[in-house]
Amino acid sequence: MDGQNIGRWSAEEAIRYDDFATRSFSWRYIEKPSLRTLVKPYITTKTVALDLGCGGGRIISMLRDLGVAEKFVYGLDSNPTLVDLARKRFPDANIIRTELTNTPYPGITRSVDLATAHLVLQYLSADDLSTCFKEVRRLLKPGGWMAIGVPHPMRVIEQAESCYFSRKLQVVRAPWGGVTTSSGLTISDHVNVAIAAGFNIVRMDEPEIAEHGNLHREAASYSSGPTRLMMLMQATDLRR
Numbered sequence: 378m379d380g381q382n383i384g385r386w387s388a389e390e391a392i393r394y395d396d397f398a399t400r401s402f403s404w405r406y407i408e409k410p411s412l413r414t415l416v417k418p419y420i421t422t423k424t425v426a427l428d429l430g431c432g433g434g435r436i437i438s439m440l441r442d443l444g445v446a447e448k449f450v451y452g453l454d455s456n457p458t459l460v461d462l463a464r465k466r467f468p469d470a471n472i473i474r475t476e477l478t479n480t481p482y483p484g485i486t487r488s489v490d491l492a493t494a495h496l497v498l499q500y501l502s503a504d505d506l507s508t509c510f511k512e513v514r515r516l517l518k519p520g521g522w523m524a525i526g527v528p529h530p531m532r533v534i535e536q537a538e539s540c541y542f543s544r545k546l547q548v549v550r551a552p553w554g555g556v557t558t559s560s561g562l563t564i565s566d567h568v569n570v571a572i573a574a575g576f577n578i579v580r581m582d583e584p585e586i587a588e589h590g591n592l593h594r595e596a597a598s599y600s601s602g603p604t605r606l607m608m609l610m611q612a613t614d615l616r617r
């Protein structure tokens with residue numbers, strides 16, 4: 378780990394984020410519709426899912442609604458407060474407290490069909506992102522899927538009033554209060570790190586506000602440009 382992993386929160390921040398997470402405008406009208414569309418075709422009742430940076434579990438909840446059995450879910454997160462919350466909410470799931478930068482990930486006893494990483498990879502440097510992707514690639518079944526979502530790099534740069542190519546740590550306002558950070562990687566960085574780790578990029582999405590969100594009072598702050606970058610990746614067959 379190179380010290381750029383800056384996604385660590387106090388218990389108070391963790392609770393504030395968790396309070397905000399499922400009711401947030403961006404989740405309800407931008408991220409969730411996109412993520413659902415990306416992963417839904419690949420889910421069956423036998424799907425083994427791995428959610429990286431699971432927090433209090435809003436992605437786990439979405440996966441469960443889409444038919445993933447709780448007992449087939451692994452959730453990884455480094456924050457003790459959020460890990461406790463996720464364990465209470467999903468007692469049959471396997472919630473593991475660990476750093477995404479520490480590989481191999483502990484406690485994963487099955488091969489994974491579908492991995493998700495929503496709004497967590499922005500905390501990782503390029504080297505740490507590579508470590509994480511390679512580990513997920515190792516844990517996935519051949520042909521398995523990974524869906525990721527990060528704050529759109531253009532939006533981060535715009536909010537931080539910075540330069541797209543600086544690739545420096547960016548500090549931006551957090552919609553749940555205070556500030557949050559992003560390691561400042563570009564779109565091509567994400568794509569190239571994924572390809573180098575053994576993934577094919579199957580789809581990219583820069584989701585707009587889903588139709589029913591346009592009348593919401595918060596729509597204006599999310600409508601002028603792309604706010605999230607979502608990617609669906611498939612593990613290549615390394616034996617080829």
Ligand SMILES: C[S@@+](CC[C@H](N)C(=O)[O-])C[C@H]1O[C@@H](n2cnc3c(N)ncnc32)[C@H](O)[C@@H]1O
Nearest residue numbers: 384430431432454455456476477495496497500
């Ligand atoms: C913005 S929250 C997103 C949580 C969840 N994926 C969601 O969509 O609600 C980021 C989460 O990533 C976790 N996190 C940040 N850096 C991490 C790391 N290096 N290893 C494990 N978890 C990390 C935080 O503790 C937090 O729960």
